[in-house]
Amino acid sequence: MRVRTTVILSLVLVCSTACDTVQPSREGILVVEAFLDAGRPLPAVRVSRTQTLSAPLTREEGAVSDALVELILSGQTIDYKAVPDTAGLYRPDPLAALQTVPPLATFLLRVQSDSDRATVTGRIPSRITIENVIISVPEEAIEAILVDTLDIGLDSLNLGLDAQEGLIYPVQVSVEWMSPSPELGGQEEYWIETRLDPVTDFSSSIIDFFLLPDQILPESTVDVDFNGMLIWTGVYAVPVETADQPFPEHDLKISILRSDRFFARYAASRNDPAQREPLSNVSGGIGIVSGISIDSVRVIVK
Amino acid sequence: MFNKIIPAVLVLCCLAPRSDVFGQELQFRFEETPLSVALVRFMRQSGVDVVYAQRLVRTESTSCVYRGNSPLEALECIVREADIRIRQAGDTQFVLVPVLENDDSGEIIYRGIISGYVVDVETGESLNGAHVLIPGLRATAITNEAGYFAFPGVPLGRYRARISYIGFHSQHTTFDVISSPVSVSLSPTTFEVDGIVVEESASNRADLTVIPGLLSVPMRRLEELPGSFGGSDVFEVLRWMPGIQRAGEATGGLIVRGSGSDQNLYLLDGAPIYHPWHAFSLISTFQTETLKDVKLYRGSFPAEYGGRLSAVLDAELRDGSRANPGMFASINPLNARFIIESPIGPKSSFMLSGRRSYIDKLIGKKHPVQDDLGRRDTLRTGYYFYDWSAKVSFRPTTNSRLSVSYYSGRDILDLRLPFDLSLDFSSWLRPADLFFEVDQAWGNTLYSVRYQYLASDRLFLTGTAYSSVYDAREAAFIHPTRSSSVNSDYSVRLNDVGFKVDADIFASLSHQLRTGFVLVDHRFRSSIDALVTYGPNLEETLVEREKVRAIEYAVYVQDHWRPTADLQILAGTRLSYFGSGRYLRLSPRFTFQYSIDPSLLVLRGSLTTQVQYLQKIRDRFSFLYDLVSSRWVPSSADVIPSRSVQYSVGAESRPESWIRVTADAYYRRGRNILLPRDEFQSKSGLLGPGIEVSTLLGQYTPGQERSFGIEVEADLSLSAWKILFAYTGSRSQSRTPDLSDHSYRASRFDVPRSSSLVGRRVWNNWESTLSIIWRSGHPITVPVSRYALRDPVSGEDTFFFNRPQINNGRLPPYFRVDLGGGYQFQWLRARWKVRLHLYNLLNRRNVIGRSFDPAVEDFSPKDRLGLPFLPLFEIQMEL
Structure with missing residues (x-):
C-alpha cells in the first residue's frame, strides 16, 4: 500500500512538473x-x-x-x-x-x-509649424548598396551574399520650426518625429538604415540654429540607373510631429510588425490615442 | 581436512605464551640524551619498530640505565620522564603517543590523530572530495582541495579504513594513530595495475557526497561522454546530465535548472571566468583534458561559494603528472591542441596546454588584391581563437604546496570585405569602394596563486590570490555609400582582483569546520567613440566613458557535523558586504544526508539562500555595442542585489557496483533579477541610447523567477557497456510585478521535459557511442490575433499581431541522434586514437526559431532550422 502510494505521488509530481501549463490567450481585444x-x-x-x-x-x-x-x-x-x-x-x-x-x-x-x-x-501639445525647409541635392550620383540582403543578427554578423551595388542621389533636407515657449508646455516634455517621404520608393531599407530619412527624438535635444529656431537635418536617397542620369524630379513630403513620450514610444515600436506590436497607451484595450501636432509640406525636388 | 587443521593451528598460535622479542639482552645507559637519539639507538639494538611523531620527542631528553631482555621495559625506562605513553601495536612495533585526557573511570585514554592525503596513483595528483570511512569509529571524512583528511581525537590503535572516490577503485587499508599524515593512492577504475597488494573494488556506496544536486563526475568519465565540435568540452558533456542544457542548439552557456547563464559562477583554480566561451559560444574554455576536477553545484552550494544564484562550476587545472612526463595532441575540425605535463624534480610538476583554431590558416587572413585600374587593397578574412593554460605546482614539504595557474583565451575577428560578397572568390577578391570592416576581440586572462599549508594536524589553510580580466572590443567601419559611413570603437573590461583564505579545522571526529574570508575588487570600464556620417555635413557622434568600482567582502563559516554514523549535516552561513550600494547580506545554507543504507538508499535535503551582486545585461537598441560582448553591471543604489532560496531533496542508490540511480527534486525562487522591460525590443539602430549604466538599466526591470522540477539519473556500467540516462521534468517561470505583470510566465529557457541517453561500448581497441537527446522545444511568443492601425502622418494602415502573453507557445520538440566511433592503436611509440562523430545522424532539421509576418494573409510561420547531419573527426595522440 505504501509503495503504491509512493508510486502514485511520484507520477503526480512528474506530471505536475512536466505538463506544459502555458495559458490560452484571449481573443477579440x-x-x-x-x-x-x-x-x-x-x-x-x-x-x-x-x-x-x-x-x-x-x-x-x-x-x-x-x-x-x-x-x-x-x-x-x-x-x-x-x-x-x-x-x-x-x-x-x-x-x-x-x-x-x-x-x-x-x-x-x-x-x-x-x-x-x-x-x-x-x-494636447502646443502647435508645431514648419518655418523653413532647406534642400541640398548633390551634383552627381554616388555608389550605394542596393539590395536588402544584409541580415544583421543579434548574436553574429549574419551577412547575406551577393548584395548588389547601385547609384543614388543622397538628398539632404533641413527643417526649421519654433521652439515652444515655456508657457506652451516648453520643449522638455515633448518628442519630435520627423519624416522625409519621397514619392519615389527606394528598393533597400539598408540604405535607410545608414541614412537618416526619419527620426524620433526628444525636442530638447534638437539643435538650435543661428536664428534661434530648432533645426533637424535628414538624408534620403533617390536611385538612378546610371551615373550620368540627371537627378529625377519628384515630390517630397516633409512631416514633423510633436507629441508626448507615450506617442513617441508607440512610434518607435511600430516599425517592425513582424517582430513586435507597437506599445499601447490604452487602458482596457490596445491601440493608440494621443494628442499630437502635425505639420507637413510637400515640395518638388529637382 | 585442511579446513579443520588450519584454524586449529591459528588458535594454538594465538593461545601460545608470548615471549619477549628475540629474547636478546639489551643494555642502555643514557644521561641527558636527546630522546630522539635514544629511541634510534633503542630500535637499532632491539630490532623493534617504534612509531612516533618527531614533534613529540623533539624537545625531550632522557636519563635511563637498563639491562635486561624486555624491549617494553627498556622503552618504558627511556620515555618515563616524558609525557609519553607506550602502546603496543604488534609483536615488534610500539607507538608513542601523548597523554591526552582522563575518562570518567579514571583510566587514562590515549588519543591521537589519523590524517593523510589521498592521491591519484597514476599522476600523484591530489583527489578533492574523496570519502574516507573508518568503520571501527563509525566516522567518515571528506578530503579537501589538497586531498587532505583528518580524524582527530582517535583512541590509540590500528583501524581498518576504506577510501572511496567516484571513478576510482575503493581501497581498504589500515591506519595507525600517529601524527604524521599518510599518503593513500587510489587507482582509477578504468586503469589496470598489476601486483596490487591491497583489496580494491569499484565503490558501491551512495553516500559519497552530502549535497543534493552536486555533480562530481571524474574527468575520465567526462572524457567518455560525447563532446562537441571542439573535442572534449566540459559544457558539452555536462549537458548529458539532468537539469542542464545549453542556451542554443550547440552554442551558449550552461542553463542550469532553467536559470540564465549569468546566474552561474564559473571558477578556474578559484578565480572567476566571466565569458567562458569561444567561437560565438560554440565551445567553452573548459577543456576536459586540462582539468583534474570539475564540480557542478546545482542550486545548493556550500557557504564557501557565493555571488551567483543558480550554479557553481568549480574546475581545477591539472597539476601535471608527478610520475612521468606526458604529451597529448589532438586535431579536430575547429581546432588543434596539445597538453604537456612533467615532473620537475621530486617536488614540482607542471602542465602546459594550448589550443588554437586553424580555419584562418586554411583560407588566409589577409588578401592583397588589385583591379584592372591598378587600385590596390587588402581584404581581411581573419577569425581565430586560442587559449593557453599553464600550471606549476611546487611541494616544498610534505604538508605544503604552492601552485601558480595561468589562463588566457581570446577570440579575434578581423574582417574587411565588400558588401557584394560572393562565394565566387575570383570576383569578391578585388578592391571595393563599399565595404565593411569589423575588428572584434574578446577573452579572459587569469592568474591564480594558491598556497596550501597544513599548519597543524587539525588546521589546514588555503590562501588564494587571483586576477581575472574579461575584456572585449567591438570596432567597426562601415561604408555603405560614398557619402555615408559608420566608424565605431567600443570596449568593455571587467577586472577582478581577489584574495581569499579558507581554513579547514578538524575539531573532532564529528565536527569539521570550514571558514574563510574573501575580498574582491571589481573594476568595470567601458567606452565608446562612434561617428556616424549620414551626409557631407551631417554627422552624429557618441563619445562616452564609464568607470565603476565595487569592493566585495565576504566571510563564511560552515560545520560538517556527523551526529551519528548515518547522519551528516552541512550547516553554514555566508555574510557578504557589497560596497557599491552598501549592501550587507546573510546567506544561510543547510544540507543534510541521511543514510538508510550506505548502498541501497541515501537521502539528502537542503535549504540554501544565495545572493548575486553582478548581473549580465546588454543594450537592446544599438548594433554598435554589446553585440558579441557581455556587460556586467554591479549592484548599486538603483540595482538591488538579486536573491534566491532553494529547497531540494534527493535520493541516491547504488545497490550494485554497476548501477547508480539518483533522483532530485527542487523548488527555487529568485527576486530582483533584471529582466527586459520590453521583451520585444531588439537591436535595430546605430547609435542607440549610449553606454552609461543608468541608461542601460532603464531597459530592464527587477523581476521574479521560480523554478521547480525533478531530475533522475541512472548510470550503468556493464562490463563493456556504459549507459547514462537522464530525465528532467521541470518548469522555469518569471514575472515582472513592477510592470503590472503579476502572473508567472514561461521563462526563456523553460523546458518542461528533457531526457537523454548515452550508451558507450568498448571492445578491444574499438569504442562506439550512441547518444540520443529529446526535449521540449523552447518557449516562443505566438501571435493570437491581428489588428490594423492607421499612421497619423501617411494615413496608411499597418497590420500588427497581438501577442498578449510572452512565451505563450513552444517550438516543436528537439530530437537528435548522434553516433560516434573510435579506434586506438600504437604507432611510432605513441598511443593514437581516431574518433568519428556523426552529428545529427538522422539529419532531422530541428526548429530552433520561428517568426511570423502579419502582412501576409496566410498565417504560416517561417522556421529557422538547426544544424544538419555533420560528420566530424578528431585525431588524438598521446605519449
Whole structure:
C-alpha cells in the first residue's frame, strides 16, 4: 500500500512538473485609435477588435459599430456617433464637429463595447509649424548598396551574399520650426518625429538604415540654429540607373510631429510588425490615442 | 581436512605464551640524551619498530640505565620522564603517543590523530572530495582541495579504513594513530595495475557526497561522454546530465535548472571566468583534458561559494603528472591542441596546454588584391581563437604546496570585405569602394596563486590570490555609400582582483569546520567613440566613458557535523558586504544526508539562500555595442542585489557496483533579477541610447523567477557497456510585478521535459557511442490575433499581431541522434586514437526559431532550422 502510494505521488509530481501549463490567450481585444491634432477639428475615432489569424486581412473584418464613444476635452463631454457607411469609424456630434482641438488641453476618451471598456487620458501639445525647409541635392550620383540582403543578427554578423551595388542621389533636407515657449508646455516634455517621404520608393531599407530619412527624438535635444529656431537635418536617397542620369524630379513630403513620450514610444515600436506590436497607451484595450501636432509640406525636388 | 587443521593451528598460535622479542639482552645507559637519539639507538639494538611523531620527542631528553631482555621495559625506562605513553601495536612495533585526557573511570585514554592525503596513483595528483570511512569509529571524512583528511581525537590503535572516490577503485587499508599524515593512492577504475597488494573494488556506496544536486563526475568519465565540435568540452558533456542544457542548439552557456547563464559562477583554480566561451559560444574554455576536477553545484552550494544564484562550476587545472612526463595532441575540425605535463624534480610538476583554431590558416587572413585600374587593397578574412593554460605546482614539504595557474583565451575577428560578397572568390577578391570592416576581440586572462599549508594536524589553510580580466572590443567601419559611413570603437573590461583564505579545522571526529574570508575588487570600464556620417555635413557622434568600482567582502563559516554514523549535516552561513550600494547580506545554507543504507538508499535535503551582486545585461537598441560582448553591471543604489532560496531533496542508490540511480527534486525562487522591460525590443539602430549604466538599466526591470522540477539519473556500467540516462521534468517561470505583470510566465529557457541517453561500448581497441537527446522545444511568443492601425502622418494602415502573453507557445520538440566511433592503436611509440562523430545522424532539421509576418494573409510561420547531419573527426595522440 505504501509503495503504491509512493508510486502514485511520484507520477503526480512528474506530471505536475512536466505538463506544459502555458495559458490560452484571449481573443477579440478592443482596439482604439485616435489622434487629437492641436488646432485641427475633432478627430475621428476608430474602434475595432483584434481578428483571428484566419480572418481576411481587411480592416473592416474586426470593425466595431455598436460601441459607445465619449470624449471629454477640457472638461467638455463630446459624444461620438458611428459613421453609417464606414464600419468602426466614429465622429463627433454634428454640433461639435466644427470645434477644434485646443492646444495644451487635457482629454479623456472612453470607449465601451459589450463588457469591455477602454479609456485613455492625455494632453494636447502646443502647435508645431514648419518655418523653413532647406534642400541640398548633390551634383552627381554616388555608389550605394542596393539590395536588402544584409541580415544583421543579434548574436553574429549574419551577412547575406551577393548584395548588389547601385547609384543614388543622397538628398539632404533641413527643417526649421519654433521652439515652444515655456508657457506652451516648453520643449522638455515633448518628442519630435520627423519624416522625409519621397514619392519615389527606394528598393533597400539598408540604405535607410545608414541614412537618416526619419527620426524620433526628444525636442530638447534638437539643435538650435543661428536664428534661434530648432533645426533637424535628414538624408534620403533617390536611385538612378546610371551615373550620368540627371537627378529625377519628384515630390517630397516633409512631416514633423510633436507629441508626448507615450506617442513617441508607440512610434518607435511600430516599425517592425513582424517582430513586435507597437506599445499601447490604452487602458482596457490596445491601440493608440494621443494628442499630437502635425505639420507637413510637400515640395518638388529637382 | 585442511579446513579443520588450519584454524586449529591459528588458535594454538594465538593461545601460545608470548615471549619477549628475540629474547636478546639489551643494555642502555643514557644521561641527558636527546630522546630522539635514544629511541634510534633503542630500535637499532632491539630490532623493534617504534612509531612516533618527531614533534613529540623533539624537545625531550632522557636519563635511563637498563639491562635486561624486555624491549617494553627498556622503552618504558627511556620515555618515563616524558609525557609519553607506550602502546603496543604488534609483536615488534610500539607507538608513542601523548597523554591526552582522563575518562570518567579514571583510566587514562590515549588519543591521537589519523590524517593523510589521498592521491591519484597514476599522476600523484591530489583527489578533492574523496570519502574516507573508518568503520571501527563509525566516522567518515571528506578530503579537501589538497586531498587532505583528518580524524582527530582517535583512541590509540590500528583501524581498518576504506577510501572511496567516484571513478576510482575503493581501497581498504589500515591506519595507525600517529601524527604524521599518510599518503593513500587510489587507482582509477578504468586503469589496470598489476601486483596490487591491497583489496580494491569499484565503490558501491551512495553516500559519497552530502549535497543534493552536486555533480562530481571524474574527468575520465567526462572524457567518455560525447563532446562537441571542439573535442572534449566540459559544457558539452555536462549537458548529458539532468537539469542542464545549453542556451542554443550547440552554442551558449550552461542553463542550469532553467536559470540564465549569468546566474552561474564559473571558477578556474578559484578565480572567476566571466565569458567562458569561444567561437560565438560554440565551445567553452573548459577543456576536459586540462582539468583534474570539475564540480557542478546545482542550486545548493556550500557557504564557501557565493555571488551567483543558480550554479557553481568549480574546475581545477591539472597539476601535471608527478610520475612521468606526458604529451597529448589532438586535431579536430575547429581546432588543434596539445597538453604537456612533467615532473620537475621530486617536488614540482607542471602542465602546459594550448589550443588554437586553424580555419584562418586554411583560407588566409589577409588578401592583397588589385583591379584592372591598378587600385590596390587588402581584404581581411581573419577569425581565430586560442587559449593557453599553464600550471606549476611546487611541494616544498610534505604538508605544503604552492601552485601558480595561468589562463588566457581570446577570440579575434578581423574582417574587411565588400558588401557584394560572393562565394565566387575570383570576383569578391578585388578592391571595393563599399565595404565593411569589423575588428572584434574578446577573452579572459587569469592568474591564480594558491598556497596550501597544513599548519597543524587539525588546521589546514588555503590562501588564494587571483586576477581575472574579461575584456572585449567591438570596432567597426562601415561604408555603405560614398557619402555615408559608420566608424565605431567600443570596449568593455571587467577586472577582478581577489584574495581569499579558507581554513579547514578538524575539531573532532564529528565536527569539521570550514571558514574563510574573501575580498574582491571589481573594476568595470567601458567606452565608446562612434561617428556616424549620414551626409557631407551631417554627422552624429557618441563619445562616452564609464568607470565603476565595487569592493566585495565576504566571510563564511560552515560545520560538517556527523551526529551519528548515518547522519551528516552541512550547516553554514555566508555574510557578504557589497560596497557599491552598501549592501550587507546573510546567506544561510543547510544540507543534510541521511543514510538508510550506505548502498541501497541515501537521502539528502537542503535549504540554501544565495545572493548575486553582478548581473549580465546588454543594450537592446544599438548594433554598435554589446553585440558579441557581455556587460556586467554591479549592484548599486538603483540595482538591488538579486536573491534566491532553494529547497531540494534527493535520493541516491547504488545497490550494485554497476548501477547508480539518483533522483532530485527542487523548488527555487529568485527576486530582483533584471529582466527586459520590453521583451520585444531588439537591436535595430546605430547609435542607440549610449553606454552609461543608468541608461542601460532603464531597459530592464527587477523581476521574479521560480523554478521547480525533478531530475533522475541512472548510470550503468556493464562490463563493456556504459549507459547514462537522464530525465528532467521541470518548469522555469518569471514575472515582472513592477510592470503590472503579476502572473508567472514561461521563462526563456523553460523546458518542461528533457531526457537523454548515452550508451558507450568498448571492445578491444574499438569504442562506439550512441547518444540520443529529446526535449521540449523552447518557449516562443505566438501571435493570437491581428489588428490594423492607421499612421497619423501617411494615413496608411499597418497590420500588427497581438501577442498578449510572452512565451505563450513552444517550438516543436528537439530530437537528435548522434553516433560516434573510435579506434586506438600504437604507432611510432605513441598511443593514437581516431574518433568519428556523426552529428545529427538522422539529419532531422530541428526548429530552433520561428517568426511570423502579419502582412501576409496566410498565417504560416517561417522556421529557422538547426544544424544538419555533420560528420566530424578528431585525431588524438598521446605519449
